[in-house]
Every structure is written in C-alpha cells, then in structure tokens.
Amino acid sequence: MQVKETRNEGLKRGYQFTLPAAELAETVDAKLKEAQPEVEMKGFRKGKVPMAMLKKQFGQRIMGDAMQEAIDSALRKHLEDSGDRPAAQPKVEMENGEGWKEGDDVVVNVSYESLPPIPEVDLTQLKLERLSVPADDAAIDEALENLAKSAQNFEDRRKGSKAKDGDQVIIDFKGFVDDEPFEGGSAEDYPLVLGSNSFIPGFEEQLVGAKADDEIKVEVKFPEEYGAKHLAGKDAVFECTVKAVKAPKPAEIDDELAKKFGAEDLDGLKKQIADRLEQEYAGAARAVMKRALLDQLDEQVKFDLPESLVDAEASQIAHQLWHEEHPEEQGHDHGQIEPTEEHRKLAERRVRLGLLLAEIGQKAEVQVNDQEMTQAVLQAARQYPGQERAFFEFVQQNQAAQQQLRAPIFEDKVVDHIAEQAKVEEKQVSKEELEKAVEALDEL
Template structure:
C-alpha cells in the first residue's frame, strides 16, 4: 500500500492511497469462490456452476464489495500510520478502479487543529460580590405571593396590575386583519404583553365598557405586514379582577417544602436558595468573560463536521424546548439559525480541552460524588439523586466534564486581573442576564455579517 498525504488547509488533509491490483484480484476471486458455493442456476447443481458463469453474473458486485471494504480498511490503516486525528467522517472516492490496475482512492478528511494556546495574561475580569439581604428575601417572598395569588372580580375601575377580561377586534384602514381579534381574553395591565399603548388605554375601564383604542405597531414588529401600521381596536370589557395575595402562614410555607410551616426556616431556606442562585450567576458571568477572552486571543480553525454535530444537537434541544414532539424531523430547522453559535461552542470546547490537557487536569469519583451532592441539595431526597448519578456512567461523564471545565476556567482565571464589584442580588442577576443577551446578540451579529 502506498500513501501520500496532501495538506489542503490547516485542518484538511487529502490522502491518496494505492493498493496493488493483485491484492484486489485475489480478494475478488476469493469472494467469487465463496459465492459459487451457494449459487443456484437452472441446469446446474448447487456449487457446480462454472466459475466463468459466476464471474460473468456476480463479478462486478463482488468487486464493488471488495473495493468498498478495502477502502475503509486501508483508510483506517493509513491515518493510524500517519498519526492523523480525524474530526468526523471522511469523503472517500475511488480515482482508479479498473480490473488489472492498481486501485487508487482519495480520502478527504478534517483533523483536529493543532493548538498552541495563547495566554490571556492581563485580561481584566469583573467579578460581582453579592450579599443577599433581608430586604432581598422579603422581596422574593412578595414575588412568591404574587405567583400564588388568586384573581377576584371587583366592581371597580381597572388599575395598573389588574386583570381585565376582554373581547377585541383590530382594524387597519377600517379592515379587520388576521390575528387581530379574540374573545374572553385575560390581560394583565402592565404586563407589556400587548402592543405598546394598548394596555395603558384600558386603565380606568369598568365591566361593560366599550372602548376604541388607537395604537401603532412597532417598526420591528415580528409580523412584517403589520410593522409600523396604525391600528384601531374595538374593545369590550367583561370584567375587572384584582390580585389577592396569600398570607405568609403555615399553609403557604408548606407549599415550598418547609413541612412544619416555620417562618424562620422558610426565610433561611429562601436565603440559601437565593445565595446559591447568586453564586451561579457570578460564576457564569466570570466564566463567560474568561471564555470570551480565550476565544479572542486564540482564533483557531474549526472542523465543519464538529460544527454540524453541535448544530444537530442544538436543533434537538430546540425541538424539545418548544415541544415539537419526538417524531419531529429536526432537519426541517435551518442550519443557519444555529451554526454560528455552534461554531463558538466547538471553538471553546477545543480550547478548553487543550487547557485541560496542558495542565493535566482530572476528576476522580470522589470529586464527581462531591459535585453531585452539591447539585442535589436543591432536591427533596439528595441521597437518592447522588446514588442515581453515581450508578449511571453517562451522567457521571457529564458531571466530570463540568468539573474539568470549572477547573480549566479557574486555571485561566489565574492569568487575569480580577476586579471585585459590589452588587445587589437583583443587580447580579440582571447583569448575568444582560451578559447572556449580549453574547447571543454578538453571535447573531457575526452570523449576519458572515
């Protein structure tokens, strides 16, 4: 076997492989002899069909099978001998495939990039410092009360925060438009779930009132045929309802897992959960800054096969998130929606793998168990969660990957200048959300410019 490797890009290789004709012919003959043992043809007993007849009828099929098998086997041998690390499957095509001639075929493949990590030394990282206050806890309790509030009909004018039950019909240039009507719709004033200006004009309305509302659709409205258009909505108000907040009593507290309804335990549990949530927000914000810096100084070629794998995974996640069903064909979702973000994820994954390798980072079963125990604290039976994870190799692998990523980020963080910034609980969560939106927007912008 003769092998030549051509570098066509930093991550693409074109391998030309030649196999002597005698090897192919010998393998084809052996295949035909095996075939002849089971051939049934009129006028011949099984196993006694002349080889000339067998070759004429089955020769091409036998050669196709042999060539296909030889190409796969020799490709694997060639990349092993050449020390190539493929990323995904190759494209293999024969270039010379004639009886009596040496077989020649070409395999085009992508390999994992060779990475020489550039340091993020000197990068400025902002790290929020958050202390959950008693006022934060009380605000969270108020939020929980609102989430569990009941709506009671009132004989009063609608105010901000009230719920109105309405019928409405929208018109543009005196013509009804599709999607512009509903009956018995419940709308919370101030929820900003309707077109700007719609909800505000319902303040002061009472049950039985009929109102004509003038609004303008935003220029960036999702339905392009309505964007920027002026519209009139005829609205009939059926009822006005107001929230009745539950008392923070034992019955209310028991809903959140504090079985004895103790007030102090309830507040302590809320503070514990908020502290954990704040810590996660801080870690995520710091991690994102580190990863952004790592990507910025390490522009590396990314194998398209890995990007496609990540894209397919993101499609499946999206289908699951939007409840499209297990039978939904995710190939219907366009790659363009996911590719840029998938490329960024693959780039980060390759760089972190290099950080892990360079620093010989690892996580044993004790570390995995400790991490699972930490994650399990928020569940009712933590020990059961730990046992389940530790008995499942796939889940253990996922946790190990998360630990190694944390260790890699911590190692990178040693190269940076960390500036602590005091924030409230709400500010920390808002900053983390803003960071996530900025990263998503940046990826969308990169995709649009591409």
C-alpha cells in the same frame, strides 16, 4: 496498496492511493472461493458452481465491495501510521472512476484537514475568582413580597371608584369586525387585570378610568401577525359592560402563604427561598468564572485551526444570529447568509477552545456517564410535551443528537477539572456586583 503524498500544506493533507489490479483480482477470487461452498444455482449442486459462473454472476458486486474494503483499510492504516486526526470525514474520490475497467489499477485521491497538535497548558498557573453572594434578609424579604403579589386576591373597590392600572375589572364583552360578531370574540364575567397585556394592544388601556356599570366601546386593531388569519390586521369594536372594579390585595406573609408554596411554615418558606437564591447566585457566579477561565485559555494558547471547522462554525453563527434578528422568519429558505469578519473571529475562538477543552478532557479521562446523559435527555424531552417517547427514540437512534446533548455536559466537567487545578480565590460580593458581572458577559 501504494500511497503517495500529494499535498502537505499547514493542516491540509492529500494522498493518492493506488490499488494494483492484480491485488484486486486476488481479493475477488479469494472472496468467491470462500463463498463457493454455500452458493446454490439452478443446474448445479450446492457448492459445485464453477468459479467462472460465480465471477460472471457476482464478480462486479464483490469487486465493488473489495475496492471499498481495500480503500477503507488503507486509509485506516495510513491514519494509524501518520498519527493524523482528520477534522472532518476525509474526501475520497476515484481518479479514474468513469473510465475504469476490469484489469486497471484503482487510483483514489484522499484529502482532509488534520487536527493540529494541541500545546500543553499549565493549569496551575491560571488565576480565577469564585464570586459568592449570601442570601441576605433583604433578598429573602423581596422574594417573599413577590410571592405574596403572585398569590394576591382582588377586593371590590368603593362604589363609583375608577379602575386603575393593576386593578381587576369584571366585564361582559362582545366583539365585532365589519359590524359582524366573530367567533371567540365574546365572554361574560371575564376577570381582566389592567396592565397585564393579556388582551390585544390598546384594549386594556381604554378600560382605565372605567366604573362599575359603565358601558364602553373599545376600538382596537388586531396585529398583522395575529394567530387567527381572518382577524389579522382588522379593525374591531368590543362592546363592554363593566360589572365590577376590584383592587389588588397582596396575600399576607404568614404561615398560610408558606403552605400555599409547599412549606410547613413561614420559616420553612424562608429557608426554601434562601436555598433557591444561593443556587441561583452560585450558577451565575459559575458562569462568570467560566468566562474568565475561557478568556485566559484563549489568550494564552494559540495554534493553527482547520479552515473547514472555522468556516462551518462561522456559517452556523451567522445563521443563528440572522434568525435572532428576524424572529418572524421560521423557515430556512432565506438564501445564503455570508459570515462577517466578526463571525469568523468568534468562530475561531469557539473552535480553538473546543479543541483545547477536548484535548484536556481526553488526557484527564473526563467521561459523561449514563446517569448524566439520561438526565440531559429527560430535561430536553420536557420541551416536547406529549412527544417524550418519540424524542427518546429519536435520541437513541441519532448519534448527532446524542453528541449535541453530551457536548455541554463534557465541557462543564472539563471546566470543573481545570478549576480544580487553577488558583481560585474566593470573593464575597453583593448581589448587585454579581448582576453587573453577569451583564458584562453579554457585552463581550
């Protein structure tokens, strides 16, 4: 196999591989000779089929296999000798494919972008802050009050009291569209909390001020995007009878409340809350430190980037952001979405940091173990209730899905490795200061 360089510009590489016809013929003959003892053909004993007949019967298929093997072998050897690491699957095209005939040399053009050399980074020179927030009494008390509200009961208001926002009204109702009742539009003794937005827009507001025994006609319009197509956008009238008006009464903050949430007593519940809060604060603080770490790496380390990776990442960013701005569009038949300059800048940052973290992780021998992968699969499977087994099988058979789950775990472990080498200053801050730091992440 002869190899000639045809392009060497930046990270772009091009080579022409030539497989002489004589070498190809020798390979085909060798493969036929190796297979001959096992071949059976009508009119011949096993292993006695003449080579000429074998070549006529199997020559074309074996020649194709021989071509592919020779090209694959030559490409592997070239990459080993050159040290190039293609950013994506190399493009392989047979130059004389359509006009090629047996006896001609096989000429193949190979092109790819090579991954760039990644500069060394002195991780010990990075300076980071690790924020910490204690779970103080005020935060614990606030969490307790929220739990008490979530466990609240409702008690009858004084006879003749008007319903307020936050009250519960017990109602019978019957809905009509075009003066006809519709399926699912009626109920009896329904407990509705005003202001909960559990009914269609405009319904609950018309019951504010109602009293027990009131008969009220609620006039509303179903949203255009309503789930039931036959009701979407239609005007409706609900005939309602208010049977009771109840005021919310938060649960008492005591041992009984604690037992409702799985604790032995109130002190145990407070400890649970403190532990949960500190975990939440630690997670938020880690996100802030990770962003600072990535910002420093992005500022300090510069190298050429493969255009193919940047283009693919920019397109993915543009596509994702377009769908976030158009949540009503569930499909992908929306035409081409052109990335902006801002998308490309973000793509360059992501590609640069991705390559850098991969290099640091490889040199540090960072690995994602089986237990970590299993935990990631279990967590992802929760998004598909009732289809967990199918999801497991899909991940087992799909390398891309496995890589999608493995990548964030690997990145976090590399970030932890870098943080261990860096100069990290512990800094205690208030909950409000931590919240501001987290909000600032979305502004960058």
